[in-house]
Amino acid sequence: EAGVAQSPRYKIIEKRQSVAFWCNPISGHATLYWYQQILGQGPKLLIQFQNNGVVDDSQLPKDRFSAERLKGVDSTLKIQPAKLEDSAVYLCASSLWRRETQYFGPGTRLLVL
Amino acid sequence: AQTVTQSQPEMSVQEAETVTLSCTYDTSENNYYLFWYKQPPSRQMILVIRQEAYKQQNATENRFSVNFQKAAKSFSLKISDSQLGDTAMYFCSLETSGSRLTFGEGTQLTVNP
Numbered sequence: 001e002a003g004v005a006q007s008p009r010y011k012i013i014e015k016r017q018s019v020a021f022w023c024n025p026i027s028g029h030a031t032l033y034w035y036q037q038i039l040g041q042g043p044k045l046l047i048q049f050q051n052n053g054v055v056d057d058s059q060l061p062k063d064r065f066s067a068e069r070l071k072g073v074d075s076t077l078k079i080q081p082a083k084l085e086d087s088a089v090y091l092c093a094s095s096l097w098r099r100e101t102q103y104f105g106p107g108t109r110l111l112v113l
Numbered sequence: 114a115q116t117v118t119q120s121q122p123e124m125s126v127q128e129a130e131t132v133t134l135s136c137t138y139d140t141s142e143n144n145y146y147l148f149w150y151k152q153p154p155s156r157q158m159i160l161v162i163r164q165e166a167y168k169q170q171n172a173t174e175n176r177f178s179v180n181f182q183k184a185a186k187s188f189s190l191k192i193s194d195s196q197l198g199d200t201a202m203y204f205c206s207l208e209t210s211g212s213r214l215t216f217g218e219g220t221q222l223t224v225n226p
Contacts, residue, residue, distance in 0.1 A: 042216025091156075
């Protein structure tokens with residue numbers, strides 16, 4: 001069974017630029033999550049989708065971050081404009097349904113200069 | 114609000130020996146799940162073990178087992194017969210009704226040859 005795929009694996013941008021990350025969940029998984037992991041910390045949930053609807057985006061900085069999950073499969077997370085403090089690893093996870101075990105992708109490491 | 118605390122930032126163990134990682138948590142909910150995830154230098158989060166709060170029996174998974182003390186809100190991970198490949202950051206996490214994972218700060222485990 002293929003795991004959660006993410007791209008790109010690494011991205012370096014300058015502050016005030018925009019960036020987008022892509023995630024393809026495990027086939028058949030209805031729930032998709034985006035986490036932000038700052039160096040030295042545990043991951044923090046940014047947004048949770050159930051199929052193509054948003055379930056929880058309470059910790060998403062909506063003035064600069066946006067995410068979508070069209071057709072209830074792939075998802076993109078965008079940052080515009082980026083700030084220095086956005087430097088982190090962005091992890092995508094998926095689960096069969098809510099309250100089921102979450103499986104993580106390899107992450108995208110973002111460095112904002 | 115949910116919190117997860119890992120009080121050991123770093124631990125080390127000799128190969129083939131046993132080590133225990135500590136975790137305490139706080140939640141007002143009765144129906145929740147606890148997890149230990151492993152994150153090697155590749156940054157991929159890998160599920161180690163899962164415990165349902167309603168189950169009194171401690172979960173085990175090969176060399177990994179937990180000591181779940183619900184009243185004390187404690188959830189420790191025991192790794193037996195430690196192997197070099199166990200070297201990683203270990204995160205304790207809590208999932209409540211919102212299906213949001215709350216992570217601790219992590220414990221860096223080093224297995225020495």
